[in-house]
Amino acid sequence: MATAVIMPRQGQSVESCLIGEWHVRRGDQVKKDDPLFTYETDKATFDEVSPVDGEVIAVFFEEGDDVPVLLNVLVIGQAGEDWKEFIPEGASADGADQTADAGSTKVDAPEKSQAIAAHAVKQDPVPISPKASPVDAPISPRARTLATKSKADLRYASGSGPGGRIIERDINALVAAGHLATSAAGADYTAGISGSGIGGRVRVDDLDQIPAISVQETPAASLPLSELPEYEDIKLSGIRKIIGDAMHSSLTNMAQLTLNTSFDAGDIIEFRNRLKEAKTKGLDQLLGFSLLEKVPTFNDIILYAVSRTVLRYPDCNAHLLDDKMRHFNHVHLGMAVDTPRGLMVPVIRNADSMSIREIAAEAVSLAEAAQSGAINPDLLSGSTITISNLGSLGIESFTPVINPPETCLLGVNNISTRLRMEDGEAVPYQAMGLSLTFDHRAVDGAPAARFLQGLVKNLENFQLLMMEN
Known part of the structure; x- marks a missing residue:
């Protein structure tokens, strides 16, 4: 029988976790207690292990995805076994193009899911800043991931979370209001850039205002000095980004x-x-x-x-x-x-x-x-x-x-x-x-x-x- 592995809840204050690294992929055979993936909260890093023996028959998310707690992350079962009933909302890998069954998004938590949805309907409209400004407010990992995927222009965000934190609904409000960077420019740019596109959108030409940064991994192999690359770019971990945001916010505010x-x-x-x-x-x-x-x-x-x-x-x-x-x-x-x-x-x-x-x-x-x-x-x-x-x-x-x-x-x-x-x-x-x-x-x-x-x-x-x- 297929077994869904969910994103664990690490503490009462944690709503979602980032998938830092996969240790398995679809088709791999695993034993009970084998490591499956590493995930990060905004404070710590953990490893999730397999609850059963079997084959990884579905992997619903990719590295870097921000996954709500209690959501299905992968399925372990037997080759050829059906896993579509376990597809969660927001899947970015297996099942991304299919509609999840409404009752199977979370394991053993349907009542809680419905309560959260009902509460969301009653939320007040999220305010949006009428003028673009540098991004000083802290931002939740889930909101940052959504902003990257949707190309939301964070310069217009007004944080509605605790302490002015930018949360997921603030990003949804930006998208609904049309505050986006152009597709070619993307969303990963310095907050202080002045966009020259329609409605203040950041265009490719605007990116010339700052030095271009190439993010690539170059292994530091044992090479002669003349053959060594000049530098190596290493992607910041989710925790490092959060620490940086917190320090900057502390000194700024x-x-x-x-x-x-x-x-x-x-x-x-x-x-x-x-x-x-x-x-x-x-x-x-x-x-x-x-x-x-x-x-x-x-x-x-x-x-x-x-x-x-x-x-x-x-x-x-x-x-x-x-x-x-x-x-x-x-x-x-x-x-x-x-x-x-x-x-x-x-x-x-x-x-x-x-x-x-x-x-x-x-x-x-x-x-x-x-x-x-x-x-x-x-x-x-x-x-x-x-x-x-x-x-x-x-x-x-x-x-x-x-x-x-x-x-x-x-x-x-x-x-x-x-x-x-x-x-x-x-x-x-x-x-x-x-x-x-x-x-x-x-x-x-x-x-x-x-x-x-x-x-x-x-x-x-x-x-x-x-x-x-």
Whole structure:
């Protein structure tokens, strides 16, 4: 019996996923748990495996397609078996020229599909900008794919999604209104181009306003220097594009300012050394000190100190939402993690109620999940303040970019030896740098500086902070 493989739902907030890479093609024989395809959310990458043994008898989508969750992606069965009943709406490969059976678009979810359709009928008309302008608003992966296929002119788009995000219905509205680029010009052009065609459409001649970019893959083979190509163009992944859009939107829409300071790291260094010495003496076994099972890192200490400090400065543990500030009664720490797929920010929820040992364990678990690509997208949202640590890379100071709609992001720098005057003598000490970026629309300089000052005091007296908590 034929078995349809659907696009999984990775988290409650995910509506669609991009197919990144196919590992099989029609006619291939597969075994249960063999990898079928790689798919991407706007936060992470996953692999879908085969639920059964059999032959791939239909593949409905191509690499790069944005597929709604719970939609049929491919069918596994026996050679010659009929698969037409599984054809989903919007198929771009097998079944693209045929009409899907209305009841088979989604597996085990017909009632939900009908509810969504009924809701769509009641939506208000989507506004369209009367004047072309550069595209600054973020755009969903599904909307970007539709814009490329339909050649919609994004310069006229008015985002109707959360935070002004351009979503699929905004693209449909552009197409309905006739705001398109010409077929020859395509849709992949810089948003600031002034179209000279009818109605402001971008024509081929307009593309001369920017350097032409040839997107081609040239394998970096082992060739003599004279035979190597001058450069290689590598297509950006979906996650890389989303990260880029988010960073650009953050810097464009916020009034960001960074304060830099440093603190005497002697107390946190002594704290870690005492724990290491106690562990060497076997006190974790003799006295049952659970904290000695894994000595907290400097990053764990920073996370703990922020969770205990920021609640006294509510504007720094907040979201700026249009015309209001949302102050949170608990601290949900975003933790910037470098992964092979790009920057991810998993969230340690309710960190203010966790012990330093619990924070350390959660940080390790989330980082490993993010780096492996197996993290649930729901764990990558909802932070109230984010920490980005580049100290291990020797960075002395940097300007972190805020993760909207948060109002602050704390950058952690390296430890270096500095001098200070004591009784007329220059005395060396170990200093750690901190860089706090804040949104000046939401927080003034003095309150941001007071938060940074309070954090410094807690870190310089960390062992007292631990005793207090």
